[in-house]
Amino acid sequence: MNVGILRADAENGTVNVQMEDGLSIKLEDCWLRDHCRCTNCYRSDTYQRIHHLLEIPEAFINNLDYDQEKIRVTWSDGHESLYSANFLAEFHYKTWIEGRSLKPIVWQGASVSNKVCNVDVDSFLNSVDGARKVFQSLLDYGVAFISNVEVSEQATEKVCQALGGVQHTLFGGMWKVSTVREHADTAYTTVPLAVHNDNTYFTEAAGLQIFHCMEHENGAGGETVLLDGFHGALQLKRDHPEDFEFLTHFDLEAEYLEDGYHHSYSAPVISLDKFNDIKQIRFNVYDRSPMAFASGAECRSYYRALRNLSRYYEDKRNQWCFKLMPGTLLVFDNFRVLHGRAGFTGHRVLSGSYVSRSDWLSRARVLRLIK
Template sequence: MANEPSMESASAVGRALDVLFADGKSIRFEDCWLRDHCRCSSCYHSDTFQRAHHILDIPDATILSFEFDKKKIDVVWSDNHTSTYTAEFLSKFDYKTWKESRRLKPILWHGSIHDKISVVPVEKFLHSVEGAKHVFQSLLDYGVALVEGVGVSLEATEIVCKALGGVQHTIFGGMWQFTTRADHADTAYTNLPLAAHNDNTYFTEAAGLQILHCLEHKNGTGGETILVDGFHGALELKKENPEDFKFLSSFNLEAEYIEDGHHHTYSAPVIRIDNESQELVQIRFNVYDRAPMAFKNSEECRSYYRSLRNLSKYYQDPNNQWRFKLKPGTVMIMDNFRVLHGRTGFSGSRVLCGSYVARSDWLDKARALGLIQ
């Protein structure tokens, strides 16, 4: 095929090979990398996609000789081992291309995104690749997706949760159902308003997805869902108050959750960024779960309150929020690493159910669908 990778030249440079590809990219492969990536049957189990040898058992051999054509390079090593590397395989390891292929590319938003996110019938989501792709792509793009036509029960909701990657068990259980009865020491188990927040800031790894399904709301009003793009808010803070962004992306804020028999605590920045790319990775914003903290000096203390208040102003601004009423039969899915959620206060009888899905598990589903690498 015309677009298949091919090689124009290969030359030895010290202990490495410089390979020039037909598309103009030049990649240097160190001999230690090449030997580690030998794909012969004695070095690599192709059926399990795993290396066959411990790294300490891989010889520190040098390249004795090599031959190449447009499609492959054959290497003879100083210990007489031979390896073959295809152009298709080697071309994947241009660093910029490789790094870019692993980037998530969220689409920032503020206000209503009902006309942008995927709203997928439950049968299409559960029983077609196309339906599953629509849901997971919407989560990757916007951090939100809706599944409609779900049976109004905890059991029917659980089927959707399992298809999203599997139910994550926490101190709240696996699948949970809640009203205003205080089963746990959490404001969610009341009818009070809840400001936009992320869940599980007190866990070493917060839940990846949160799933909510309103099973019933009768004899009352209110209870609108509030969603905010945490990434957009963080970048607005960086633009308008860069010193606050710097503080919240470096200061370890401690969060905690306490109830009878449990005491969770975890410290990490509110805004987590990738050290190399400086791109946003996670927002862990929850004004309710902040633990009492000591500060090393007055400046740190005042920076803490100033920066949290400035970020809170964005998240609390109705112009940046999407508000809508969850109805029985519609399951809402949100990326808890990115999207903040809350609700308005309500009256009457309101019953919700839902669960969490671990981030590793839902991203695994997205990779299996070919949406990310």
């Protein structure tokens, strides 16, 4: 960003700034004083404020000067602050929000197969361009592939670390899914799994999920199924707006039980941000816990809404099915993309892990894909 200041004035505690590119900004004096970047107020080495909020004087603007590059404010307590034009332009509300908002591209079924990236592991691990392609695909579509990965847990873990770091849960850090019943979960069977999100019973579900098929011997089936949960939710909003509204407010309780663990959490199936855009899907028909309802009407609304959403998620036209082969690692956004599998025979082993949402979005910011 490179902008210049056309004019600036202060009136009733508000600074009005007109930029040369036409951008108009209004800033309150309390915000300006809190955002002073002088060495007495801000540490540029740690990117942290120096003073507690209660230590910042409630001063008023005594004088304001400006040129094309900056504004100088002299405060009633004698303190002086400088604000560059670029710094002020960055915090124009609309620009600020747009720079921080994720802009998912919704998709239906296999139509996305030629849009998501498939990046060679060496490019992903060793080049900024390769990493940017993977994270941009995750931001846009919620899915990415990394190919030519050595078929080993160590090589898989190296990729997971580069995606943001291995998230440790009750399943461990790196884990294997096979027919060996290591946990009380239907994933450790051969039966088909309907599409779902993982960790609906956690306070914060895993951000990314990683699968790497290590082997599948003496059998068939086991195709991976992916689905854009945002697309299905938007279909529900279009056709059954009252059910969409219900699922954005009703707290559905999920739980996980096994020896030594009892996780439980309640949240809406469809979470919205303050602009009413979808930010997360928590959908798992297997992990729903027994529930009490305040009224019969609430109970019937719950089952009607959840069934109607389930019909979109189980609609084959919305699902993308493919066989995950050794050497190709699948990464997807667990806040958005639902996953499942076909039933299978034989010996099948998946290696994988979780990456927290905070950590993978941090990597996306470092790569300057989002703010």
